[in-house]
Amino acid sequence: MATVAGVDIGGTNISVALVDDEHQVGDRHKRSTPTDGPDAVLEVVAELLGELDEEPAAVGVGMPGPVDDGVVSHPPNLQNWPEPVDVGGRLSEAVAMPVAVGNDANVGVLGEWVAGAGRGSKFLLGVWMGTGVGGGLVLDGRPYTGSVGGAGEFGHMIVHAGGAQCGCGRRGCIEAYGGRANMERAAERAAAGGFPTTLFEIRDDKGKDRLTSSVWDRALDQGDKLAVRLFNEAVEAVAIGIASVINLLDVDRIVLGGGLAEKLGDDLAEQVEEAARPHVFLPSAKRQIVLAELEDDAGMVGAAALGRAAMLLG
Ligand SMILES: [Zn+2]
Incomplete structure (x- = not known):
């Protein structure tokens, strides 16, 4: 050993x-x-x-x-x-x-593939929802990193050509909608434009200097309209990306992890699954969207x- x-x-x-x-x-x-x-x-x-x-x-x-x-x-x-x-x-x-x-x-x-929620999967997509949105792939039972190590950049798949600005300098990437840093910028812009929200009060109340996953979690629990709108946009972007990966690679499992996924738990997995469904070309009852286990x-x-x-x- x-x-x-x-x-x-x-x-x-x-x-x-x-x-x-x-x-x-x-x-x-x-x-x-x-x-x-x-x-x-x-x-x-x-x-x-x-x-x-x-x-x-x-x-x-x-x-x-x-x-x-x-x-x-x-x-x-x-x-x-x-x-x-x-x-x-x-x-x-x-x-x-x-x-x-x-x-x-x-x-x-x-890690999730060998010891966590991806165990036993042969075609796996992992999606990390945190400050940014990351990803990784296992294809046909082997980790897949591409020709120059650039594979798995799930967060920079384009879901709206010419859409929201992403931190990578491009527009319309999944991360521009589903990354916490970009969600925070969008919330600041909306609040500055007069859209009512409790997001920033919750942030101060929790003694945080950022809109952390726990701030989003509470705002969503309270039904804050801006939080719900931005969160739905994030889910939609991630779901379209997942459906596109399924259509290209026919993965059998999708593991969702990262701070936001951990906080929102099963709700997030269900919402993503529902939002992805209409975009999937070849549905399979065996395909699962699950939460990461290893944190x-x-x-x-x-x-x-x-x-x-x-x-x-x-
Ligand atoms: Zn990008």
């Missing part, structure tokens, strides 16, 4: 854990993500790996941003990272063990699975 380390590098925190070959998470450590560039980030990862109570046989890393053969370019949530960096090569040299690197959304889906651990579990596969493949 070999224990592998899973590393989840996010914009706020870096989390590292030991994961055994049953995908169970053991000793774990966490530190704030440095903002002064790749050297500092890699140093913290190496330090956290050194703090684990057992030396892992390999390391898997989930990184925000496109990853191609271990090289990470332009991670949107990591600061001072202007050039592509060979994270796999540099980390492997620093810690003297095999290192595999994947995109965080893809790696999270991998924040999906990234570390998936990263460890990636590291384990790299180790086994040599």
Whole structure:
């Protein structure tokens, strides 16, 4: 039995854990993500790996941003990272063990596939609804990352050509409607235009500085009209995207995760399923839309699975 380390590098925190070959998470450590560039980030990862109570046989890393053969370019949530960096090569040299690197959304889906709500699926789409909207794919029983590591960018599928502005610089992406950051901007604009809403009172009441998932949850519970409208637009955009993926790839399961999905739970899965149904070309009773199970651990579990596969493949 070999224990592998899973590393989840996010914009706020870096989390590292030991994961055994049953995908169970053991000793774990966490530190704030440095903002002064790749050297500092890699140093913290190496330090956290050194703090684990057992030396892992390999390391898997989930990184925000496109990853191609271990090289990470332009991670949107990591600061001072202007050039592509060979994270796999540099980390492997620093810690003297095999290192595999994947995109965080893809790696999270991998985690749900090996140990969570995606278990047993052969054609899986994972959708992460958080600040942004991410995704990942397993096709014919293998994780699928595309020709240059760009597959699974579910949030940037276009649902309205020329539509709402997305953070990626394009228009009409799913994330422009279904990402929490964009939903917040839309709510601010509507409120500034005089649309009545309790969203910002709930935010202040909860002592938050953003419209977090729990703020949306409460506003929706209270039937706040603006929250309901923006949430329905988000569901519609995500559902159209899911239906399009089904029509192209005939996936058998869709796992919905991320902060918003966790907060809204089964309601969200049902609403997305209902909104997707009219757009699906070939319906199947076997196809399911389910909620993710591993929460924040999906990234570390998936990263460890990636590291384990790299180790086994040599
Ligand atoms: Zn976009």
